[in-house]
Amino acid sequence: MKIFITGIAGFLGANLADYYLKKNYEVSGCDNLIGGTLDNINKNKIRFFKANCENLEEMSKIIRDVDVVVHTAAYPHEGLSSFSPFLICKSNYIGSVSVFTAAIQNKVKRIVFCSSMARYGNINPPFHEGQKVNPVDPYGVSKLAAEETLKILAQTHNIEYNIAVPHNIIGPKQKYDDPFRNVVSIMTNLILQNRQPIIYGNGEQTRNFSDIDDCIYCLDKLITNKSIVSETFNIGPDEDSITINELFKILCNKLKYNGEAEYVKDRPNEVKHAICSSNKARKLLNYKTSVNLSDSIDKVIDFIKSKGPKKFEYNYDIEINNELTPETWKNKKF
Ligand SMILES: NC(=O)c1ccc[n+]([C@@H]2O[C@H](COP(=O)([O-])OP(=O)(O)OC[C@H]3O[C@@H](n4cnc5c(N)ncnc54)[C@H](O)[C@@H]3O)[C@@H](O)[C@H]2O)c1
Numbered sequence: 666m667k668i669f670i671t672g673i674a675g676f677l678g679a680n681l682a683d684y685y686l687k688k689n690y691e692v693s694g695c696d697n698l699i700g701g702t703l704d705n706i707n708k709n710k711i712r713f714f715k716a717n718c719e720n721l722e723e724m725s726k727i728i729r730d731v732d733v734v735v736h737t738a739a740y741p742h743e744g745l746s747s748f749s750p751f752l753i754c755k756s757n758y759i760g761s762v763s764v765f766t767a768a769i770q771n772k773v774k775r776i777v778f779c780s781s782m783a784r785y786g787n788i789n790p791p792f793h794e795g796q797k798v799n800p801v802d803p804y805g806v807s808k809l810a811a812e813e814t815l816k817i818l819a820q821t822h823n824i825e826y827n828i829a830v831p832h833n834i835i836g837p838k839q840k841y842d843d844p845f846r847n848v849v850s851i852m853t854n855l856i857l858q859n860r861q862p863i864i865y866g867n868g869e870q871t872r873n874f875s876d877i878d879d880c881i882y883c884l885d886k887l888i889t890n891k892s893i894v895s896e897t898f899n900i901g902p903d904e905d906s907i908t909i910n911e912l913f914k915i916l917c918n919k920l921k922y923n924g925e926a927e928y929v930k931d932r933p934n935e936v937k938h939a940i941c942s943s944n945k946a947r948k949l950l951n952y953k954t955s956v957n958l959s960d961s962i963d964k965v966i967d968f969i970k971s972k973g974p975k976k977f978e979y980n981y982d983i984e985i986n987n988e989l990t991p992e993t994w995k996n997k998k999f
Contacts (some may be wrong), residue, residue, distance in 0.1 A: 666677070667668065667690070667691040667693070667731040667733075668690050668691070668693075668731060668734075668735060669728050669731040669735070669768075670682055670692065670734075670735045670737060671734070671737055672694075672700075672718075672737035672926075673695065673701070673711065673713065674696035674701030674702055674705050675705070675737060676836070676839040676840065676877070677855060677884075678737040678738070679835035680827070680881055682706055682707075683707075689991070691731075693713070693727075693731065694712075694715070695713070695715070695718065695727055696713070699740070700741070700840055700843065702838070712918045717760075717893065718736075718761070718764050719756065719763055721766055721767060721954045723772050724763050724766075724834075725766075725767040725771065725919060728768055728998075729896055732776075733773060733774060733775045733776070733777065733888055734776050735777045735779070736779060739808075739872035740753045740756040740981070741846060742804060742981065743805070744784045744802075744845060744846070744847070744991075745845045745994075746804035746805075747802050747933055748983050748986070748989075748990050749982060749983055750984065750985075753803055754806075754823050755817075757807035758811055758814075759963060761778065761811035762987075763805060764776075765814065769818060774824065774825055775826065775888070776819065777826065777884070777887050777983060778828050779829050779831065780897075781805065781830065781831070781832075782803065782830055782832040782939060783800060783804050783805035783808060783942050784798055784805050784809045785800070785861070785939075786800035786801040786805050790941075791941060791967035792899065794899060794942075801934045801952035802863045803948065811985050814894075825895070827888075827894065827895070828896070829884055830898060830941065831900045832872075832873060832875060832899070832900070832939070833872050834874075834943050835847075835850070835875070835877065835961055835962070835964075836876055836877030836961065836964055836968075837964055837966075837967075838877075839877075841853065841854045841965075842854060842977050842978050843851055843978065844977040845994070847984075848912065849874065852913060852973060853916060853969050856916060856922045858974045859927065861924055862927070863990070863998065864927070864928050865931045865932050865935065866879035866928075867910075867928065867931075868910035868928065869908050869909075869910060869911040869933065870908060870936075870938070871906045871907065871908050871937070872907065872939060873902050873906045873907075873960050874902075874912075875901030875902055875961075876956035876961040877999075879955055880900050883898065886950045887950075898945055898949070899946055899948055900950075901943065902943060902954040903944075904954065905942055906940050907958070908939055910926075915929050919962065929992060930979075933989050939982050
């Protein structure tokens with residue numbers, strides 16, 4: 666099987682590439698390296714293209730002679746998307762349409778798109794795949810728009826597709842020096858530098874974190890299973906949800922940090938209770954949480970320790986800088 670992964674130098678893309686290399690698949694992929702690093706991939710075994718998904722001409726040239734395209738590339742910045750909407754939507758929507766178009770031009774059999782739970786927005790949890798959605802930020806809208814476009818194109822051109830809706834995945838190879846996303850990694854990176862972690866709002870937001878390994882075997886089914894087609898799946902646990910305050914306490918215990926967190930104003934549009942139902946994945950993908958949260962956090966800590974804590978990088982321009990823009994980003998507090 667020949668598989669092309671966009672965003673292959675990123676967290677999910679690189680872990681997926683490792684998984685398929687172990688199975689001796691032919692793996693190729695592209696990344697523009699804005700949010701990923703070449704350190705994440707085995708360059709000797711992967712056909713890697715440094716390319717921007719938004720460039721259709723380039724995508725058409727490199728997505729050649731493959732069976733499946735897995736589109737993981739994105740600017741996965743939900744919070745930032747209310748302040749850099751053009752940047753985020755361009756990459757997430759235009760970039761997705763470009764990848765889908767190139768894949769169809771080159772007659773791939775199947776496209777698998779990584780959406781996000783942000784597609785659900787402000788509705789009652791737990792979120793079910795068939796529920797009427799209400800995204801509340803440009804990131805969620807861009808993901809939903811890409812999903813809908815994929816469904817239309819797949820139907821029109823008679824190709825297979827599946828949509829994965831992962832939520833808060835954590836694990837090795839995740840970027841931990843990006844101030845705009847990945848709360849577990851940000852807190853760990855700060856604490857390891859003996860710096861004070863920051864919590865938005867009162868910290869009582871609830872989240873479910875999923876281990877990368879539990880995400881990969883489900884994604885594999887969306888990519889390779891012949892009888893799973895034209896489906897949308899939440900991927901991740903619906904048990905063991907925790908608040909950000911509880912997450913902070915867990916990290917304090919594990920990293921022996923005695924300080925307090927700094928509480929800052931909450932971010933506009935942040936969904937308070939974001940939990941996806943795993944029922945459909947349990948039933949059709951045999952989803953089971955095999956790595957518990959504590960072990961999963963240990964994997965993140967070990968990874969960051971092995972690479973060493975890093976200074977945060979502000980790689981993304983803030984397009985709307987006003988009184989609502991979080992001070993953490995304006996004043997580069999991380
Ligand atoms: N990690 C999570 O918790 C999570 C949760 C829900 C959804 N997702 C979705 O899963 C996918 C992967 O997320 P991730 O955590 O691996 O993010 P990531 O940032 O680690 O990986 C994304 C990769 O895509 C690359 N990229 C971005 N825009 C590109 C472009 N225009 N052209 C080429 N490469 C580009 C980045 O450089 C990066 O390496 C994303 O689509 C994200 O929205 C992730």
